[in-house]
Amino acid sequence: MKKDQDIKDIFERLKEQDGTEIDIPKFEMPAGKSNRFVFHKTTVFTAAASILLLVGLMMYFEWPVTKESPEDDILLTVTFSLGEEEETEYISEETSISDWESPSDILIQEFEDDTNF
Amino acid sequence: MKKDALSSLLDKHHKDAFLWALQCCRYQEEDAKDVLQMVYLKIVEGKARYKEKSVFKTWLFSVIRFTAMDFLKKNPKFQVLEGIQVSQEAYSEENEINYRKLLLQLPTRQQQVLLLAFYHDMTLAEIAETTQLSIGTVRTHYERGKKALRELIPNKVT
Numbered sequence: 073m074k075k076d077q078d079i080k081d082i083f084e085r086l087k088e089q090d091g092t093e094i095d096i097p098k099f100e101m102p103a104g105k106s107n108r109f110v111f112h113k114t115t116v117f118t119a120a121a122s123i124l125l126l127v128g129l130m131m132y133f134e135w136p137v138t139k140e141s142p143e144d145d146i147l148l149t150v151t152f153s154l155g156e157e158e159e160t161e162y163i164s165e166e167t168s169i170s171d172w173e174s175p176s177d178i179l180i181q182e183f184e185d186d187t188n189f
Numbered sequence: 190m191k192k193d194a195l196s197s198l199l200d201k202h203h204k205d206a207f208l209w210a211l212q213c214c215r216y217q218e219e220d221a222k223d224v225l226q227m228v229y230l231k232i233v234e235g236k237a238r239y240k241e242k243s244v245f246k247t248w249l250f251s252v253i254r255f256t257a258m259d260f261l262k263k264n265p266k267f268q269v270l271e272g273i274q275v276s277q278e279a280y281s282e283e284n285e286i287n288y289r290k291l292l293l294q295l296p297t298r299q300q301q302v303l304l305l306a307f308y309h310d311m312t313l314a315e316i317a318e319t320t321q322l323s324i325g326t327v328r329t330h331y332e333r334g335k336k337a338l339r340e341l342i343p344n345k346v347t
Contacts (some may be wrong), residue, residue, distance in 0.1 A: 077305075079335050082342070083307035086288035090208065097205040097222055101196045102230045 192233075192280065198307055199229065203310060209250050212304050213257035216289050220264070224257045243318055246312070250319045254301070291341055293295055299334030 074080075129135075199206070209226055214220040226250075231237040237252045239245060292300055298320070304312045305319060313331065317324045 076335065079303070079338060080307055082291075082338065083303070085286070086292065094208070094211065096204050096207050096220070097225075099200045100229075101199065102226060102233055106285060176207060189256055 194240070195232065199232070199249075202246055202249055205246065206253060209304075209309065210253050210257060212301070212308075213254055214261070215331075220257075220260065222270075224253065224260050226327055227229065228253050228256050229261070244315065246309075247315045247318050250305070250311075251321070252307070254319060283318060293335050294341060295334055296328045299337060302330040303334040303338065306331060 204288070206228070207221060210225045210228070211218065213219040224288070225270075231252065231318065241249050286304055292304070295303070301320060302316055305316045306313070311319065313324055313327050316322075317327045322330075
């Protein structure tokens with residue numbers, strides 16, 4: 073006698089009994105709510121993370137860049153040329169362009185020089 | 190998994206699924222139908238998703254078992270006391286054995302483990318996955334269940 077043959081026989085007879093006494097209902101796939109979007113937690117989290125990342129990148133790269141008007145360009149040029157003038161006023165003949173000091177430093181220096189007198 | 194593929198898989202396992210639902214509902218046919226509909230709806234709506242990590246049948250049986258347990262909890266009128274002595278009813282006047290009633294005398298875990306092993310031809314590992322138990326625990330229920338069943342029918346089955 074095979075191992076557990078008695079138990080196998082019981083279940084074989086149970087299968088036979090079920091086969092004759094139980095009506096298996098026809099398979100029907102329920103319609104469900106398949107036409108509706110189902111938002112799963114992971115989908116929502118992924119979407120939120122993507123939006124945050126996008127906003128973060130936009131802030132980092134300062135996008136969208138506002139188009140500068142031609143007036144701003146002119147203003148910038150003017151400011152630059154003024155700065156240049158100031159530089160030329162305070163830079164001594166000995167100093168080269170690489171030894172450039174900011175106008176404020178030079179002013180302090182001048183002030184200190186005055187006190188020595 | 191696409192809906193068509195899922196539908197054909199469910200159709201393929203429908204008979205086994207219904208029988209398992211019936212066994213989980215202690216052979217209450219209407220409850221088994223309700224449970225199976227709930228299971229199919231869960232799958233269609235994506236509340237229960239097959240991730241192809243295990244055999245489809247194992248996964249489906251696991252969903253059925255959990256749904257049936259939930260159903261029985263919500264409908265306590267259907268719960269039957271375990272170990273109730275119905276051995277007299279298990280035999281008809283012609284001394285034929287009613288195997289279903291005989292099986293219902295076993296504790297639920299032992300019943301389910303034996304049914305999955307001998308009725309649905311699952312391995313112990315598959316049973317462990319379906320019942321969410323360790324293989325060791327499954328083996329214990331398996332051995333105890335066989336012993337208990339033998340005691341219920343000492344000389345009736347040849």
